[in-house]
Amino acid sequence: MKFFNELDAILGHSTMEQGSKSDNDESERPPEWTEAKSEKDSIEMPGDTGEEDSVSNMSEDLQVADIKKVSDSEIPEDEGDIANSTTAALEATQIKKETIDIDDDSISTTSEDRSCTPVAKRMVGTDNHIPLEEAQNHFKVITVNDTGAGKHWSDNEVRALINIWSDEKIQQMLEGATRNKEIFEEIARRLMKRGIDRDWKQCRTKYKNLKYEYRALQKENEHLGNPRRKMRFYDEVDSILRRQPLGPSSWGCESSSLLSVGDVTANTGSLSIKRKTWNDEVSPVPLKKSASENTILHFQKLLTERVHTVTEGKKLLLERLCKQEEMQDLNGTQLYADPSAIQQVPAPAPAAMAPAASDLKLGKKVNEGKTKEVYELPDMPGCVLMQSKDQITAGNAARKDRMEGKAAISNTTTSCVFQLLQEAGIKTAFVRKQSDTAFIAAHCEMIPIEWVCRRIATGSFLKRNPGVKEGYKFYPPKIEMFYKDDANNDPQWSEEQLIEAKFCFAGLTIGQTEVDIMARSTQAIFEILEKSWQPQNCTLVDLKIEFGVNILTKEIVLADVIDNDSWRLWPSGDRSQQKDKQSYRDLKEVTPEALQMVKRNFEWVAERVELLLKTKSQGRVVVLMGSPSDLSHCEKIKKACATFGIPCELRVTSAHKGPDETLRIKAEYEGDGIPTVFVAVAGRSNGLGPVMSGNTAYPVVNCPPLSADWGTQDVWSSLRLPSGLGCPTTLSPEGAAQFAAQIFGLNNHLVWAKLRSNMLNTWISLKQADKKLRECTL
Numbered sequence: 001m002k003f004f005n006e007l008d009a010i011l012g013h014s015t016m017e018q019g020s021k022s023d024n025d026e027s028e029r030p031p032e033w034t035e036a037k038s039e040k041d042s043i044e045m046p047g048d049t050g051e052e053d054s055v056s057n058m059s060e061d062l063q064v065a066d067i068k069k070v071s072d073s074e075i076p077e078d079e080g081d082i083a084n085s086t087t088a089a090l091e092a093t094q095i096k097k098e099t100i101d102i103d104d105d106s107i108s109t110t111s112e113d114r115s116c117t118p119v120a121k122r123m124v125g126t127d128n129h130i131p132l133e134e135a136q137n138h139f140k141v142i143t144v145n146d147t148g149a150g151k152h153w154s155d156n157e158v159r160a161l162i163n164i165w166s167d168e169k170i171q172q173m174l175e176g177a178t179r180n181k182e183i184f185e186e187i188a189r190r191l192m193k194r195g196i197d198r199d200w201k202q203c204r205t206k207y208k209n210l211k212y213e214y215r216a217l218q219k220e221n222e223h224l225g226n227p228r229r230k231m232r233f234y235d236e237v238d239s240i241l242r243r244q245p246l247g248p249s250s251w252g253c254e255s256s257s258l259l260s261v262g263d264v265t266a267n268t269g270s271l272s273i274k275r276k277t278w279n280d281e282v283s284p285v286p287l288k289k290s291a292s293e294n295t296i297l298h299f300q301k302l303l304t305e306r307v308h309t310v311t312e313g314k315k316l317l318l319e320r321l322c323k324q325e326e327m328q329d330l331n332g333t334q335l336y337a338d339p340s341a342i343q344q345v346p347a348p349a350p351a352a353m354a355p356a357a358s359d360l361k362l363g364k365k366v367n368e369g370k371t372k373e374v375y376e377l378p379d380m381p382g383c384v385l386m387q388s389k390d391q392i393t394a395g396n397a398a399r400k401d402r403m404e405g406k407a408a409i410s411n412t413t414t415s416c417v418f419q420l421l422q423e424a425g426i427k428t429a430f431v432r433k434q435s436d437t438a439f440i441a442a443h444c445e446m447i448p449i450e451w452v453c454r455r456i457a458t459g460s461f462l463k464r465n466p467g468v469k470e471g472y473k474f475y476p477p478k479i480e481m482f483y484k485d486d487a488n489n490d491p492q493w494s495e496e497q498l499i500e501a502k503f504c505f506a507g508l509t510i511g512q513t514e515v516d517i518m519a520r521s522t523q524a525i526f527e528i529l530e531k532s533w534q535p536q537n538c539t540l541v542d543l544k545i546e547f548g549v550n551i552l553t554k555e556i557v558l559a560d561v562i563d564n565d566s567w568r569l570w571p572s573g574d575r576s577q578q579k580d581k582q583s584y585r586d587l588k589e590v591t592p593e594a595l596q597m598v599k600r601n602f603e604w605v606a607e608r609v610e611l612l613l614k615t616k617s618q619g620r621v622v623v624l625m626g627s628p629s630d631l632s633h634c635e636k637i638k639k640a641c642a643t644f645g646i647p648c649e650l651r652v653t654s655a656h657k658g659p660d661e662t663l664r665i666k667a668e669y670e671g672d673g674i675p676t677v678f679v680a681v682a683g684r685s686n687g688l689g690p691v692m693s694g695n696t697a698y699p700v701v702n703c704p705p706l707s708a709d710w711g712t713q714d715v716w717s718s719l720r721l722p723s724g725l726g727c728p729t730t731l732s733p734e735g736a737a738q739f740a741a742q743i744f745g746l747n748n749h750l751v752w753a754k755l756r757s758n759m760l761n762t763w764i765s766l767k768q769a770d771k772k773l774r775e776c777t778l
Contacts, residue, residue, distance in 0.1 A: 153206060155232075156196075157191075157196050157198070158206070158210075158232075158233060159233075159236075160191055160194050160196055161187070161191065161198075161203060161206055161207070162210070162233060162236045162237065162240065164187050164190050164191065165187075165207065165240055166236075166239070166240050170183070170186075170187065171240070173408075173436060174207075180204065181200060181204075182408065182412070182436045183436060184200035184201075184203045184204040184207070185200040186435055186436060187200070187203045187207075188200045188202075188203050190359065191203065193359065210233070210237050211237070211241070213231050213237075214231065214234065214237045214238065214241065217231055217234070360377060360379070360385060360434070361377070361378055361379050362375045362376070362377065362385060363375060363376030363377060363378045364376055366384055366443075367446075370389075370391065370393045370397050370400070371388060371389050371391050371392070371393065371406075371410065371565065372386055372387060372388050372389060372561065373386075373387045373389070374386055374387070375387065376443070377440070380440065382442060382443050382551065382552045383431060383440050383441065383442060383443055384440070384441055384442075384443045385434065385438055385439075385440055385441075386438060386439050386440070386441050386561065387407075387437060387438045388406070388407035388408075388410045388411045388414075388437050388438065388561075389406070389407055390402055390403055390404055390405065390406045390407045391403070391406065392406055392565075392581070392584055392598070394581065394584055394585045395585070396486045396489060396490065397486070399584075399585075399590070401590055401595060403595055403598065403599055403602075404599075405599065405603075406599070406602065407436075407437040408436040408437050409563075409564070409599075409602045409603060409605075409606045410561065410563040410564065410565070410602075411433070411435075411436060411437050411438060411439060411563075412436075412606045412609070412610070413562070413563040413564055413602075413605060413606050413609050414430075414439065414561040414562055414563045415430070415433040415439055416609045416610050416612060416613060417529070417562040417563075417609060417612070418430035418439075418558075418562065419613060420528075420529075420532060420612050420613055420753070421525060421528065421529075421558065421753075421757075423613075423750075423753075423754075424528055424750075424753035424754050424756070424757040425753075425754060425757030425758060425760075425761060426521070426524070426525060426528070426558060426757055426760070427555065427556075427557045427558065428557055428558040428559070429441040429442040429444050429548060429550065429557050429558065429559040429560075430442075441559065442550050442551075442552070442557065442559075443550070443551050443552075444506070444548025444549055444550050444551065444557065444559045445505035445506045445548055445549050445551060446505075446546060446547075446548040446559060446560065447503065447505060447510065447518075447546070447547050447548060447549065447556075448483060448484040448485075448503075449481050449482070449483060449484065449493065449498060449518075449546070449547070450481065450482045450484060450490065450544050450545075450546060451479065451480075451481055451518060451519070451522040451544070451545050451546065451547070452479070452480045452481070452482065452522075452542060452543070452544050453477045453478070453479055453480075453522050453523055453525075453526035453542060453543050453545075454474055454477060454478045454480070454541070454542040455473060455474060455477050455526070455530065455539075455540065455541060455542065456470075456471060456472070456473055456474075456539070456541045456542070457469070457470060457471065457472035457473075457474070458470050458471070458541060458542070458568065458575070459542070459568070459582070461478075461480075464492070470575075476523065477523055477526055477527070479519050479522055479523060480492060481493050481494075481495075481498065481519075483497075495515050495519075498510065498515055499511060499512055499515055505548070505549040506549040506550065506551045506554055507549075507554055508549045508554050508555075508556070513767055513768065513770075513771045514556060516767060517556055517764055517767060517768075518547050518556060520760060520763060520764070521547070521556075521558065521760060521764075522543075522545060524756055524757065524759070524760040525543070525545060525558065526540070526543045527756055528752075528753045528756055528757070529543060529562075529567075529612075531749045531752050531753065531756075532612045532749045532750075532753065533569070533612070534749065535611075535615070535616070535749060536608050536611060536612075537571065537572055538569050538570070538571050538572075538579075538608070539569070539570045539571075539572075539573040540567060540568075540569060541567070541568035541569070541570055542567060542568050543562075543566060543567045544566050544567065545558060545560070545562060545566065546558075546559055546560040547559060548560070564579070564580055564581055564601075564602050564605045564606075565580075565581045567580055568580045568582055569605060578601075579601040579602075579604050579605050580601070580605070581598075583597070583598050583601050584598045612749075613750075615748050615749060615750050617675075617744070617747045617748040618674050618675060619646060619647075619674070619675045619676070619677070619740075619743075619744040619748065619751075620646065620647045620648065620649065620674055620675075620676055620677075621637070621638075621641050621646055621647070621648040621649070621676070621677050621678075621679060621737070621740045622648075622649050622651060622669055622676055622677070622678050622679070623637050623638065623648060623649070623650050623651070623678075623679045623681060624651050624652075624653055624662070624665070624678060624679070624680050624681065624682075624688055624692065625650065625651070625652055625653075625681040625682070626652075626653070626654050626655070626656075626681065626682035626683070626686075626688050627652070627654070627682075627683075628652055630681045630682070630683065630705050631650070633681055633703075633705040633733060634650050634681050634733075635650075636733035636734065637679055637681075637703065637733040637734075637736050637737050638650060640733060640734040640736075640737030640738070641737045641740065641741070643737075643754070644737065644738075644740075644741040644744075644751050644754050644755070645750060645751060645754065646737070646740060646741060646744060646751065648737075651665055653665055653688070654682075654688070655682070655687040655688040655690075655691040655692070656685070656687050659691065662688070662691060662692070663691075663695060666678075666692060666695060666696055669698075670696060670698065675698075675744070676698050677698065677699045677700075677701065677739075677740040677743055677744070678692050678696070678698060678699070678700045678701070679700075679701050679702075679703050679736050679740070680692055680700060680701070680702050680703070680704075680727075681703050681704065681705060682702075682704060683704055683705050683706065683707065683714060684710070684714050684717075685714070685717045686702060686704050686714070686717040686718045687717070689701075689702035689718060689727045689729075690721050690722065690725055690727055692727075693721075693725045693726060693727035694722075694724070694725055699740075699743055700727050701727070701728050701729070701730060701736055701739050701740070702718040702727055702728065702729040702730070703729070703730055703731070703732075703733060703735075703736040704717075704718050704729070704731070706731060715729070715731075738755070741754070741755055742755060
């Protein structure tokens with residue numbers, strides 16, 4: 001590199017006579033130095049993280065800006081041509097930002113803003129390095145980052161994040177969690193409540209970066225002096241990590257901030273700063289005996305003038321920005337300084353972005369069980385908060401232990417299971433997951449009966465039924481009920497006992513109809529979950545559930561929880577691999593190691609239960625209509641397919657008038673490998689269905705739009721088919737969609753669950769209609 005010695009002298013790393021070191025010298029440098037990339041025309045220094053959503057806020061971070069070319073003149077070929085050396089030394093040097101990727105699952109923390117960490121940079125064309133903090137003493141290019149709502153964090157956003165971080169519950173969860181995605185999802189929800197739109201990855205990255213910078217400053221404190229001058233929000237982070245309360249003074253808007261020459265864009269309302277580059281003309285430096293000294297002096301003088309000019313202007317800008325933020329959020333600093341004040345300030349939030357459990361106004365405790373607590377929600381009439389505990393029990397609490405993290409695991413399992421059942425069409429009390437350890441549910445008066453559905457004989461059933469071997473399978477599943485009475489070890493009841501008890505909850509008397517509905521629902525729920533676990537190669541052995549009466553709708557719904565305490569799960573059908581609470585019941589002695597084994601089983605289930613909401617199976621329905629006049633009939637088929645979650649496409653083709661086009665369309669859908677069911681919609685003489693059936697191995701169903709005049713004659717073209725064709729006919733558009741769903745349901749548990757739920761709901765509606773009719777008659 002030409003003029004290396006002159007630039008090297010400016011940056012203070014070595015004298016002009018010092019030579020370059022070899023590549024082998026790199027191994028002797030401190031291992032904590034990270035090496036920036038070097039290109040022919042650029043010097044790269046560490047800047048932002050690799051994630052585009054994780055960038056330092058406006059004035060807290062020291063970053064390196066792009067220094068554009070000052071002149072378009074060429075670099076002189078002759079090193080002795082000192083007259084052009086000044087210009088050449090100033091041009092063609094561009095400092096780029098180097099992305100540093102952060103692994104989302106990594107435990108380590110990588111700072112977005114590396115101004116205080118021992119980082120080295122490489123000079124172009126050499127292997128010489130200097131520490132970044134040392135280089136900053138000589139060459140300090142400082143920047144103001146974007147303060148808008150884009151990828152950069154504004155001061156108020158960082159204050160809000162730190163305030164949420166200061167919550168004692170959040171700190172406890174962060175300290176005890178190994179998988180913290182849900183914690184940061186909760187933090188993102190709290191930010192959304194305050195009008196700050198950040199996803200969980202951005203929150204986690206910013207949290208890591210703040211901790212990294214703080215710890216780096218602690219380690220380098222002896223060399224850096226006052227760390228508050230090097231890191232924004234140092235006092236706030238220090239208070240959190242030292243477990244000291246945050247004072248109101250911690251949230252003031254700092255007027256003295258780091259500013260820079262480079263790309264600056266501050267979008268706050270109508271206030272903005274355009275990009276400023278160094279494009280002024282540079283006057284030639286008179287030749288003297290020591291040209292290098294002239295180069296150094298001129299470069300330093302020019303740099304100082306530029307930085308000073310821009311700094312003065314941007315200090316004024318920053319003060320205006322701070323004042324503007326204070327006017328826009330007049331109570332923001334007081335609110336963020338006092339976490340308890342958050343509950344007192346109403347803030348609009350989208351329905352899907354509910355406030356955290358700690359932000360909800362809790363009413364009186366409705367009930368408390370062995371593993372959960374139930375609270376009223378005054379701001380949500382008809383709803384309660386179900387708060388799980390880190391407690392595991394067995395034998396009606398004869399054995400009871402604290403298992404750290406169980407509340408979050410159970411809440412995840414319950415939320416996923418109830419979501420699966422709700423999407424299938426089962427009526428449940430579940431409203432939404434509220435936090436890591438709580439969910440919101442409809443307020444129900446609980447029916448004190450545990451309903452148990454068994455596919456395989458095991459556990460207490462063998463004790464109550466001597467002679468039955470473990471592993472005996474029930475077809476259909478066997479239904480049992482147990483009255484909830486801990487003092488008597490939950491005795492088994494019969495239907496007759498339940499009916500004669502004449503329970504009344506929320507104004508609904510439990511009679512024969514209600515008992516039948518609960519029994520039928522128990523079987524359907526078990527079969528849906530059994531089918532859902534099959535793709536995971538896991539056998540659902542039995543299931544325990546409870547029902548309640550919704551105090552608002554007066555109807556029976558699935559309530560309470562369904563977690564790993566509620567079932568037996570045998571991977572590959574092997575009891576020795578059981579992952580449920582039975583592994584805790586079977587412990588001869590409860591030790592910390594044994595509890596860790598039980599916890600791993602519960603985590604295994606919680607991880608896989610989320611997969612129940614997805615399916616790898618694909619499928620679609622393609623409706624072929626013989627004429628555009630049949631469109632309304634086809635739209636009904638498409639609408640019915642949507643209720644089962646099956647994509648549907650509509651095409652127009654005539655097997656009589658364009659058989660070649662019909663077969664071309666058929667080949668188009670056969671060629672992409674997606675399982676397809678064809679529905680042929682053709683009136684009068686239906687040639688579309690039979691032609692398709694005779695030329696494809698995919699299922700074809702006829703659904704002719706019959707008219708009142710000729711329907712009795714036209715239908716025979718769909719019913720009377722040549723031999724070798726299997727093309728069923730249904731006249732109902734909804735029936736055609738259901739036929740397709742039954743085909744896809746063989747390999748898609750989500751579609752099958754909707755079909756099974758439809759069967760249950762149809763049966764329940766008939767049962768209730770019969771009850772109302774009898775009541776009217778009587």
